[in-house]
Amino acid sequence: xxxxxxxxxxxxxxxxxxxxxxxxxxxxxxxxxxxxxxxxxxxxxxxxxxxxxxxxxxxxxxxxxxxxxxxxxxxxxxxxxxxxxxxxxxxxxxxxxxxxxxxxxxxxxxxxxxxxxxxxxxxxxxxxxxxxxxxxxxxxxxxxxxxxxxxxxxxxxxxxxxxxxxxxxxxxxxxxxxxxxxxxxxxxxxxxxxxxxxxxxxxxxxxxxxxxxxxxxxxxxxxxxxxxxxxxxxxxxxxxxxxxxxxxxxxxxxxxxxxxxxxxxxxxxxxxxxxxxxxxxxxxxxxxxxxxxxxxxxxxxxxxxxxxxxxxxxxxxxxxxxxxxxxxxxxxxxxxxxxxxxxxxxxxxxxxxxxxxxxxxxxxxxxxxxx
Amino acid sequence: xxxxxxxxxxxxxxxxxxxxxxxxxxxxxxxxxxxxxxxxxxxxxxxxxxxxxxxxxxxxxxxxxxxxxxxxxxxxxxxxxxxxxxxxxxxxxxxxxxxxxxxxxxxxxxxxxxxxxxxxxxxxxxxxxxxxxxxxxxxxxxxxxxxxxxxxxxxxxxxxxxxxxxxxxxxxxxxxxxxxxxxxxxxxxxxxxxxxxxxxxxxxxxxxxxxxxxxxxxxxxxxxxxxxxxxxxxxxxxxxxxxxxxxxxxxxx
Numbered sequence: 001x002x003x004x005x006x007x008x009x010x011x012x013x014x015x016x017x018x019x020x021x022x023x024x025x026x027x028x029x030x031x032x033x034x035x036x037x038x039x040x041x042x043x044x045x046x047x048x049x050x051x052x053x054x055x056x057x058x059x060x061x062x063x064x065x066x067x068x069x070x071x072x073x074x075x076x077x078x079x080x081x082x083x084x085x086x087x088x089x090x091x092x093x094x095x096x097x098x099x100x101x102x103x104x105x106x107x108x109x110x111x112x113x114x115x116x117x118x119x120x121x122x123x124x125x126x127x128x129x130x131x132x133x134x135x136x137x138x139x140x141x142x143x144x145x146x147x148x149x150x151x152x153x154x155x156x157x158x159x160x161x162x163x164x165x166x167x168x169x170x171x172x173x174x175x176x177x178x179x180x181x182x183x184x185x186x187x188x189x190x191x192x193x194x195x196x197x198x199x200x201x202x203x204x205x206x207x208x209x210x211x212x213x214x215x216x217x218x219x220x221x222x223x224x225x226x227x228x229x230x231x232x233x234x235x236x237x238x239x240x241x242x243x244x245x246x247x248x249x250x251x252x253x254x255x256x257x258x259x260x261x262x263x264x265x266x267x268x269x270x271x272x273x274x275x276x277x278x279x280x281x282x283x284x285x286x287x288x289x290x291x292x293x294x295x296x297x298x299x300x301x302x303x304x305x306x307x308x309x310x311x312x313x314x315x316x317x318x319x320x321x322x323x324x325x326x327x328x329x330x331x332x333x334x335x336x337x338x339x340x341x342x343x344x345x346x347x348x349x350x351x352x353x354x355x356x357x358x359x360x361x362x363x364x365x366x367x368x369x370x371x
Numbered sequence: 372x373x374x375x376x377x378x379x380x381x382x383x384x385x386x387x388x389x390x391x392x393x394x395x396x397x398x399x400x401x402x403x404x405x406x407x408x409x410x411x412x413x414x415x416x417x418x419x420x421x422x423x424x425x426x427x428x429x430x431x432x433x434x435x436x437x438x439x440x441x442x443x444x445x446x447x448x449x450x451x452x453x454x455x456x457x458x459x460x461x462x463x464x465x466x467x468x469x470x471x472x473x474x475x476x477x478x479x480x481x482x483x484x485x486x487x488x489x490x491x492x493x494x495x496x497x498x499x500x501x502x503x504x505x506x507x508x509x510x511x512x513x514x515x516x517x518x519x520x521x522x523x524x525x526x527x528x529x530x531x532x533x534x535x536x537x538x539x540x541x542x543x544x545x546x547x548x549x550x551x552x553x554x555x556x557x558x559x560x561x562x563x564x565x566x567x568x569x570x571x572x573x574x575x576x577x578x579x580x581x582x583x584x585x586x587x588x589x590x591x592x593x594x595x596x597x598x599x600x601x602x603x604x605x606x607x608x609x610x611x612x613x614x615x616x617x618x619x620x621x622x623x624x
């Protein structure tokens with residue numbers, strides 16, 4: 001029976017889906033780069049760059065896996081990282097704190113910001129999307145106020161070791177830190193109440209509440225973990241660049257969310273894959289590095305991250321659908337009355353733009369310098 | 372009234388939500404080893420009544436006594452600690468977790484290493500399999516699949532197993548346990564209820580299906596418009612009489 005075999009196949013493949021998706025994409029990038037730009041992409045120094053870049057995102061991807069599994073989202077992590085970096089830098093430069101105290105302070109400050117996020121969401125009942133987006137403005141504002149446009153640079157060895165050090169003959173220190181956080185995250189996910197409840201909360205919030213789980217407390221825990229890891233990333237970033245400024249870490253939010261979602265963790269909650277998040281982080285770093293290697297303009301990175309998020313969410317949603325091909329093949333499933341109406345709307349918009357472009361160019365008076 | 376002393380006595384329960392009176396001066400008694408069915412039309416106050424019994428709501432007026440001792444429960448978890456638990460119509464399962472994780476949700480088994488506690492997934496699995504088989508006679512094809520892939524009856528069994536696992540469980544409330552099930556699974560669920568009654572649990576069953584109610588219950592409490600209309604002994608009553616009480620035809624007659 002074909003029905004049972006295909007179900008059997010899906011059942012067997014399902015547990016590995018999280019790792020298969022990003023793996024296929026990683027292989028595609030590798031294959032593409034072998035053809036297009038093998039010499040520069042596969043240099044040892046470039047692979048090192050890829051790993052260093054990925055390491056920066058690993059702790060945040062670990063924490064974001066928990067947040068997203070709970071059906072939450074945190075859009076403030078870039079600013080948390082920047083503000084934490086600034087505070088750590090001030091503690092060292094202005095107040096002469098020992099580096100190790102400053103690093104721990106960074107983790108603590110990040111946790112505090114995470115706690116604030118969690119309380120805003122659970123106590124003030126501000127939806128996570130708006131709450132963390134607003135707090136993003138707050139943290140970024142404080143970073144700008146504190147740093148006043150300064151670039152703080154040249155930090156003690158401990159900081160640069162965390163950001164770009166290397167154990168001779170082995171992996172870079174930030175990569176080890178990143179992998180360690182992911183391993184701890186994987187353990188927490190499968191073997192701790194926090195992990196178990198995170199899945200339960202995302203899977204069925206009412207059920208979690210009814211079985212006596214302190215839903216809001218565990219949500220706050222996830223945001224605190226997220227804040228701490230963003231703080232750690234802030235320290236790692238300042239070590240990597242040996243400099244920090246208020247505008248650093250601009251694209252952290254979507255980059256980390258993209259990595260987690262590509263790894264198969266569901267934005268609709270309840271489905272968490274720590275290994276997938278690891279693969280997702282690697283994939284995004286390889287992709288962005290490929291863009292750089294191909295000398296594509298930096299700003300395309302943001303386009304690429306956005307497209308990757310949309311594609312992977314759509315892909316995993318499609319995979320979840322039981323009835324994938326409908327009755328009469330792909331094309332007929334597009335020809336529903338609703339889709340026809342949407343098609344007409346799209347056509348009307350395209351026509352309008354075309355008409356405006358033609359009118360504009362017909363009435364054009366040549367280019368006007370803006371300065 | 373059965374001869375045994377009631378384990379739960381609710382007296383004069385009134386519950387108001389703002390200006391709406393959901394329950395008005397309602398009594399309820401249930402004894403160990405008894406199935407008490409609560410029937411009534413939509414909005415008759417059945418759910419509100421059992422939510423007060425399970426600590427989800429607090430009564431505006433009236434008392435809940437257990438073994439003659441007055442109870443004041445402020446949350447569902449306090450009720451669970453006292454041995455009162457419920458299986459909801461929605462089952463309250465986290466579909467992405469496996470059956471064992473669901474069964475122990477909120478009360479996980481742990482082991483510790485160097486004073487650091489972590490979940491004992493292996494033991495939870497073994498225990499879940501044991502409870503399902505020994506107490507409910509249910510064997511699942513696989514304990515590793517997400518709960519969403521189980522059939523309606525199996526999901527029900529997992530939800531019931533969660534409630535009965537607590538050895539100090541004394542009162543089990545079941546809200547529409549058969550509403551979403553086919554005939555075979557309904558029969559199996561009724562058999563489960565039978566098993567639990569024999570174990571001496573007091574069972575409060577809410578159901579719209581009079582067939583199920585007459586098949587399993589010892590007494591039937593009929594609710595209408597927030598009041599208790601009557602309590603009848605199942606063996607001495609009929610569909611006709613209970614239906615009449617539900618719709619209030621007896622008043623008119």
